[in-house]
Amino acid sequence: MRNEEDAPAPRRSDATKAAILAAAREQFAANGYQAATIRAVAAQAGIDPAMVMRYFGNKEGLFAAAAEFDLRLPDLSARPRREVGAALVEHFLDRWECDETLMALLRTAVTHEAGAERMQAIFATQVGPMVARLCGETGAAAARRAGLIATQILGLALCRYVLRLPPVVNQKRAELVRRVGATVQAYLYDD
Incomplete structure (x- = not known):
């Protein structure tokens, strides 16, 4: 022993x-x-x-x-479908606020090719499969949905945490989750 x-x-x-x-x-x-x-x-x-x-x-x-980064995406399959978009936005806000790595990657991705490639790989290998599981699509259809979700998640992070646009910074978290979550919800499930 x-x-x-x-x-x-x-x-x-x-x-x-x-x-x-x-x-x-x-x-x-x-x-x-x-x-x-x-x-x-x-x-x-x-x-x-x-x-x-x-x-x-x-x-x-x-x-x-x-820049090695795990988004630690939650399993949202057990959540009611109507809550998935908001839950995903809530998760990403938590990730942006708790981990410097993702912020470093975002700042770097806008000015450096290696950073952009790393961010692309993270979203393709982590968000893409999650979207495929949630919406039941594969291939280009799931990739399109994941790409649209990335526009919201990355755009929100860029405006709130990097550019620090006052209307976005001053927005209450619950309101961001509700509004951006509705868009993410539409990207996930609307035809």
Whole structure:
């Protein structure tokens, strides 16, 4: 029987990588891809910039690692159909407000090809299959619905959290969920 003393200690390199990735996500979220620097990431992580390069090679490699993202989409199949659009908007608002990675990816996607490709892949591989399950369509039809949903979700995030447009920032969350949720609902189920 093993005791706690026999359990392997976390490797210091794992902690260093985690610190680098946390700092990178904050830097990319705050400054976008172009303005974020290896030096700033290293300074925030409390390490030498050479360590960032050692683990991730270059800024592209660092971004790729920092941009790994699971939307943690909920299983909405048990919800009443009329509530699905609002529930999806509510989920995305929670994700935008709780995780710097998605914000970093959005800021980067508007100015950098790799960021745009990563965002496209996330929505294609995570939102697309969810939409297919919910609406019972596959292929191009489900992809079209997922793309329209992305216009609302990404547009809302861009206006509320990046551009900080006052009418959108000042809008009560429940009102955003109701209004944007109705549009998402239509994209999911209307013919």
